[in-house]
Amino acid sequence: MSHGYPGSQGPSRTPRASHSGAGDRPKRWSAEEIAQLMREHPEYRLREDPFTCQLIQMVMADPNDLDAQELLTERIRGHQLAFLGSGDAFWGNYPGPGSLIYPPDFLQVGQMPAAGAIGLVIDQLPGNVGVLGPTRSGKTTLLEHLFITNPHLLQTACILAFVKKPELRHLVTVSEIGHMVLVVRKSDLAFCLLEPPPNTPEGAWRNEVVRLIAQNFSRLAAQRLLGHVVDKLMAHHPKGVYPTLRQVAEVLDALKPRWGSREAGYKESMSYVLRDLLNCTGSMWDYSSSDLLEVLTNSPGLVIIELEDLPAEHFTFVVTFVARWVYFRRLYGGEAMR
Numbered sequence: 613m614s615h616g617y618p619g620s621q622g623p624s625r626t627p628r629a630s631h632s633g634a635g636d637r638p639k640r641w642s643a644e645e646i647a648q649l650m651r652e653h654p655e656y657r658l659r660e661d662p663f664t665c666q667l668i669q670m671v672m673a674d675p676n677d678l679d680a681q682e683l684l685t686e687r688i689r690g691h692q693l694a695f696l697g698s699g700d701a702f703w704g705n706y707p708g709p710g711s712l713i714y715p716p717d718f719l720q721v722g723q724m725p726a727a728g729a730i731g732l733v734i735d736q737l738p739g740n741v742g743v744l745g746p747t748r749s750g751k752t753t754l755l756e757h758l759f760i761t762n763p764h765l766l767q768t769a770c771i772l773a774f775v776k777k778p779e780l781r782h783l784v785t786v787s788e789i790g791h792m793v794l795v796v797r798k799s800d801l802a803f804c805l806l807e808p809p810p811n812t813p814e815g816a817w818r819n820e821v822v823r824l825i826a827q828n829f830s831r832l833a834a835q836r837l838l839g840h841v842v843d844k845l846m847a848h849h850p851k852g853v854y855p856t857l858r859q860v861a862e863v864l865d866a867l868k869p870r871w872g873s874r875e876a877g878y879k880e881s882m883s884y885v886l887r888d889l890l891n892c893t894g895s896m897w898d899y900s901s902s903d904l905l906e907v908l909t910n911s912p913g914l915v916i917i918e919l920e921d922l923p924a925e926h927f928t929f930v931v932t933f934v935a936r937w938v939y940f941r942r943l944y945g946g947e948a949m950r
Contacts, residue, residue, distance in 0.1 A: 639685045643672050655704030656691040752779045766792040771914045774931045780916045792913040804902040807854040809941035828929045829885045834878035857897035861886040892926050
């Protein structure tokens with residue numbers, strides 16, 4: 613059985629180091645092959661092994677040193693097997709041991725397999741944090757551990773957790789943090805699509821909303837048409853009263869572009885998106901003014917927003933809408949709750 617290694621020569625690309633017979637010759641690594649291996653295969657983490665680095669220096673200084681060549685081949689094989697055995701596609705992306713400097717407000721939530729601690733920096737939370745991973749990989753368990761073991765986090769930051777399954781609501785019953793946890797269902801949400809965050813110019817928010825819809829639903833070609841409809845509705849709205857998403861959809865539906873024209877196709881495409889969003893979210897967007905986001909983000913704590921039955925594209929739109937609202941509030945209104 614052979615094991616292929618990058619940089620080896622011959623059709624099987626198999627470096628061999630064996631004492632079984634006179635006909636077996638150990639792999640002889642050239643400087644170019646070593647450089648290619650180090651460059652193209654960070655997952656082997658060769659630079660972090662002092663002995664391997666020493667062997668590389670010996671082989672590069674004297675390529676005819678067969679003992680060093682053989683030891684290097686075995687050492688590389690060991691690193692390759694360690695990577696394959698880990699089952700971790702990101703094995704080569706972890707920083708080296710001792711290479712990270714942690715700030716005073718660092719909260720450790722775990723340990724990287726091949727390096728130091730992993731966690732959050734409280735001062736960086738306003739930049740948004742994503743917890744990503746496949747199903748049943750421990751994302752929810754990680755969040756539970758973070759909130760329960762670090763009550764100080766909920767006392768100093770406002771955290772909005774958007775979930776598709778009711779897996780975090782039991783945190784309300786945890787005595788240490790329950791008073792800082794609020795669960796919001798889809799039917800409790802009240803958004804005004806075009807009402808800007810405090811101190812934000814209407815024009816800036818209007819452009820952001822149009823762009824957000826077009827990008828989130830991949831309707832960039834229809835962005836100009838949607839912008840025209842929104843501009844028309846916003847031109848003469850009463851003070852403190854803003855067009856709702858349903859009204860935008862109705863005005864868009866009422867347009868009569870020439871049949872078969874590009875504009876007709878754009879209208880049909882965007883109308884379908886808005887109608888589907890309204891059908892899936894119920895009355896969430898039927899408000900001409902709302903201070904819900906101000907209330908939710910004005911004090912520290914954990915707000916769990918459950919959107920369990922929303923399709924992925926609508927779930928993403930709601931999350932992105934809220935994230936952009938918070939960003940524009942900070943951008944034009946000064947620092948808000950973290």
